[in-house]
Amino acid sequence: MIEALELLPPPPGEPDPALARIYAAHAAYGGAYPFLQFWRQALSGRLSALISRLDGAITIWADRPDCEELVAFLRAVGAGAVFSAFDLAQELGFSVQMQLQAYQFQTAGDSRKPPVQFSYEALYKILRSGKDSFALPPFESWYPDVCHRFRHGALAAAMREKTAAAVAVTGQAGALLTGIATRPQLRGRGYGRAVFDRLCEEIAPQPLLLCANAEAAGFYRALGARPAGSFALSQIDT
Numbered sequence: 001m002i003e004a005l006e007l008l009p010p011p012p013g014e015p016d017p018a019l020a021r022i023y024a025a026h027a028a029y030g031g032a033y034p035f036l037q038f039w040r041q042a043l044s045g046r047l048s049a050l051i052s053r054l055d056g057a058i059t060i061w062a063d064r065p066d067c068e069e070l071v072a073f074l075r076a077v078g079a080g081a082v083f084s085a086f087d088l089a090q091e092l093g094f095s096v097q098m099q100l101q102a103y104q105f106q107t108a109g110d111s112r113k114p115p116v117q118f119s120y121e122a123l124y125k126i127l128r129s130g131k132d133s134f135a136l137p138p139f140e141s142w143y144p145d146v147c148h149r150f151r152h153g154a155l156a157a158a159m160r161e162k163t164a165a166a167v168a169v170t171g172q173a174g175a176l177l178t179g180i181a182t183r184p185q186l187r188g189r190g191y192g193r194a195v196f197d198r199l200c201e202e203i204a205p206q207p208l209l210l211c212a213n214a215e216a217a218g219f220y221r222a223l224g225a226r227p228a229g230s231f232a233l234s235q236i237d238t
Contacts, residue, residue, distance in 0.1 A: 002051075002073050005038040006031030011173040012047055017102050017209045017231055018061040018084055022052045023171030025059075028154035039073075041065055053077070060084040067092050071236070079236050086230035094234035100211035103225035107175075107204035116202060118159040120147060126165040130181030158198035164191035166199040168208060175203040177210035196223060 008026050011019055022038070029036050041049035041062075049062040049070060058079045062070070071092055074082070082094055089096050123146075124139050136142060149155035149169060156175065159165040166180040177199075182192040200208055211231050212220055 001043075002039050002041045002049075002069060005040055008038060008050070008172075009040070009047060012050075012061075013063060015104065015174040015207050015209060016061065016085070016228060017176055017211050018059055019050070019173040020171065020176035020209050021059045021083065021169070022050055022061060023173035024149075024154055024169035024176055025052055025054050025171070027171035028149040028152050028169070041070065041073075053079070056080065058082045060088065062088050074236050082234045082236055084232060084234065086232040089232040089234045092236070094232070094236050096232045096234050098213070098233040100213060100231045100233070101217055102209060102211050102228040102231050103217075103220050104228040105200060105208040105210075105223070105225055107200040107206060107208055116156075116158050116198065118157055118165075122161065123157060123159055123165050123167070126159065126163070126183060127167065127179040127181045129183050130179070136179065156199060156202040158195040158202060160191055160195055164195040166192075166195045168199060168203060170203055170206060174207040174209055177208060192219070193223065 008023060011023060013019070025036060026038065031038055035055050037053045039051040040047060041051075043064075043066060047063070049060060049065040052059045058074065058081065060070070060082060062084070082089070086096070086099055120143055124136070124142060128136055146155060146167070150157070154170050155167065156170055157165065157167045162183070163186050164182040166177065168175040168177045180192065180196060209228060210220065
């Protein structure tokens with residue numbers, strides 16, 4: 001049975017990018033906004049799936065779900081783009097558009113350091129200069145969301161002025177890296193690693209999760225990443 005939620009249960013299982021994304025959205029907005037919905041699927045009293053939809057984008061975490069019911073539900077709500085574990089996307093028959101490797105980092109912080117200070121405009125410009133820009137939307141739609149999350153303690157950022165920046169959304173299920181970039185003319189000098197380490201200090205002791213394509217995987221492995229499964233951006237035929 002799938003039912004709507006306003007409050008989420010404690011995070012189930014080990015942290016992963018789908019859970020981090022769902023719980024970070026709830027930490028920022030709760031369950032009272034029309035552009036964000038949450039659902040759960042329960043089988044015999046056991047939580048088998050959590051689903052969120054933020055501005056039309058679906059995220060699914062699942063543990064032995066009723067796949068037939070999930071697909072019927074997603075079609076009924078008009079789901080298009082879906083983020084989930086790769087194996088789940090295949091099991092549900094989704095059309096996988098991109099496969100990504102997930103990584104997890106254990107973080108450590110230094111409480112003596114002051115909070116990171118940054119300008120949203122400068123942060124955006126650096127992130128926009130990245131190779132893939134983490135699919136950044138236009139500033140006019142990016143700024144209200146990032147500003148809201150930061151005010152509600154659901155976003156962390158690190159920035160070295162005019163060189164590199166990193167951003168992660170945060171919640172009960174860990175932090176999820178949503179952007180990291182070094183200006184093209186300054187790459188290869190350690191600035192990316194420096195802001196990444198500072199971001200880890202900001203979110204400690206939460207684990208930091210991220211998804212990367214094959215081109216970026218070497219950078220994260222060099223930072224000490226532990227593989228955390230394979231994830232997918234998919235489409236569901238409605």
